[in-house]
Amino acid sequence: MILVTGATGYIGRHLVSRLVDQGERPRCLVRNLSRAANILPAGAGKVEFVKGDTTSPASLETAMQGIDTIVHTAFITADHKQSTGNHYEETNVQGTANLVKAAKNAGVKRIIELSGLGTKPDKPGSYMQGRYLAEQMLKESGLDWTIIEPSVLFGKGAPFIKGLTDLIRTSPVVPLIGGGKVMFQPIYVEDVVTVIIKVLQDPERTRNKTYIIGGPAYYSFTQVIDLLLQAMHKQRIKVPAPTPLVSPSITLPTCKASNATLALRPCLSPPSCRNKEYK
Numbered sequence: 001m002i003l004v005t006g007a008t009g010y011i012g013r014h015l016v017s018r019l020v021d022q023g024e025r026p027r028c029l030v031r032n033l034s035r036a037a038n039i040l041p042a043g044a045g046k047v048e049f050v051k052g053d054t055t056s057p058a059s060l061e062t063a064m065q066g067i068d069t070i071v072h073t074a075f076i077t078a079d080h081k082q083s084t085g086n087h088y089e090e091t092n093v094q095g096t097a098n099l100v101k102a103a104k105n106a107g108v109k110r111i112i113e114l115s116g117l118g119t120k121p122d123k124p125g126s127y128m129q130g131r132y133l134a135e136q137m138l139k140e141s142g143l144d145w146t147i148i149e150p151s152v153l154f155g156k157g158a159p160f161i162k163g164l165t166d167l168i169r170t171s172p173v174v175p176l177i178g179g180g181k182v183m184f185q186p187i188y189v190e191d192v193v194t195v196i197i198k199v200l201q202d203p204e205r206t207r208n209k210t211y212i213i214g215g216p217a218y219y220s221f222t223q224v225i226d227l228l229l230q231a232m233h234k235q236r237i238k239v240p241a242p243t244p245l246v247s248p249s250i251t252l253p254t255c256k257a258s259n260a261t262l263a264l265r266p267c268l269s270p271p272s273c274r275n276k277e278y279k
C-alpha cells in the first residue's frame with residue numbers, strides 16, 4: 001500500500017487523483033480531514049485518510065501500518081512564509097526525520113521524496129540546508145530511496161504561475177527577476193506525476209537514485225512573463241530587477257538557487273520528455 005504525505009498539496013493532489021484513476025486506493029496523510037475531503041477524490045472510499053502531522057511522531061504510527069512505499073511531498077516551500085506549525089526547519093528537517101524513523105519502525109521498504117531543484121549544502125539553519133538534510137537523512141536511512149527534484153511546475157493553479165498571474169493582475173509594473181535572463185525549464189504537473197508513477201512501478205531501476213526533471217523547453221523569465229501577458233491579454237511595464245529585490249511570493253525556491261540553465265539528468269520519459277535530448 002502507498003502512503004502519500006502532503007496529499008492535499010499541489011503535487012500530492014494530482015498524484016492521488018492519478019493513483020485513484022489507476023485503481024489504487026492510496027492512504028493520504030493529512031492535517032485537516034474536512035479540508036482534505038474537499039480537495040481529494042474522497043467519494044466511495046476511493047482513498048483512505050489518516051490524520052497526521054510529520055512534526056508529531058505519535059500521529060505517524062497509525063499511518064504507517066501496512067505501508068510498503070511512501071511518497072513524501074509534505075514540505076514547506078520557500079514561497080510560503082513561515083507561520084505557527086509551518087516552520088521550514090520543523091517540517092522539512094524534523095518532520096522528515098520523524099517520517100523516516102516511523103517508516104523504519106513499521107517496516108516500510110521505500111520512500112520517494114519530492115525535493116527541490118538544485119538542493120545543496122548551505123549555511124546551518126538555512127532553508128536550503130534544511131532541504132539538503134532532508135535528502136541526506138533519507139539517503140542514509142537504510143531504506144530504499146528515490147529523490148525527485150523537479151524544475152518549476154506549470155499547470156492549472158501551479159504556485160509559480162499563480163504568483164505571476166496575480167502580480168500581473170494587480171500591478172502595473174512587473175519586475176524581471178535577474179534582469180529577465182534567469183532560465184527556467186518548466187515541467188507540467190501531470191508529467192511530474194507520470195515520473196512518480198514510473199518510479200513507483202520500477203523499484204529496482206530507480207532504487208537509490210536522484211532524478212532531476214524538467215520539461216522539454218527552456219524559457220527566460222522575460223519569455224515566461226511575455227507568454228503570460230499574451231495569454232491574459234494584458235500589457236505591463238517590465239522593469240529589470242536583481243533577484244534579491246524581488247518579493248518571495250513571486251520567486252520560486254527551486255529556481256532562486258540557480259541562475260544558470262536548468263539541466264535535466266536521468267529522464268524517465270514522461271510524455272513531454274520523449275524524443276528529446278537533454279544535456
Ligand SMILES: NC(=O)c1ccc[n+]([C@@H]2O[C@H](COP(=O)([O-])OP(=O)(O)OC[C@H]3O[C@@H](n4cnc5c(N)ncnc54)[C@H](OP(=O)(O)O)[C@@H]3O)[C@@H](O)[C@H]2O)c1
Pocket residue numbers: 005006007008009010011012029030031032052053054055073074075076077091095114115116117149150151152153154158159160254
Ligand atoms: N510546486 C512546484 O512548482 C514544485 C517545484 C519543484 C519542487 N517541488 C517540491 O515538491 C514538494 C511538494 O510541493 P507542492 O508544490 O506540492 O507543495 P504544497 O502545495 O505547498 O503542499 C505541501 C503539502 O505538505 C503538507 N504539509 C506541510 N506541512 C506538513 C506537516 N507538518 N505534516 C503533514 N503535512 C504537511 C501540506 O498540508 P496542508 O494542506 O495541511 O497545508 C500540503 O499538503 C516540495 O518538496 C516542493 O519543494 C514543488
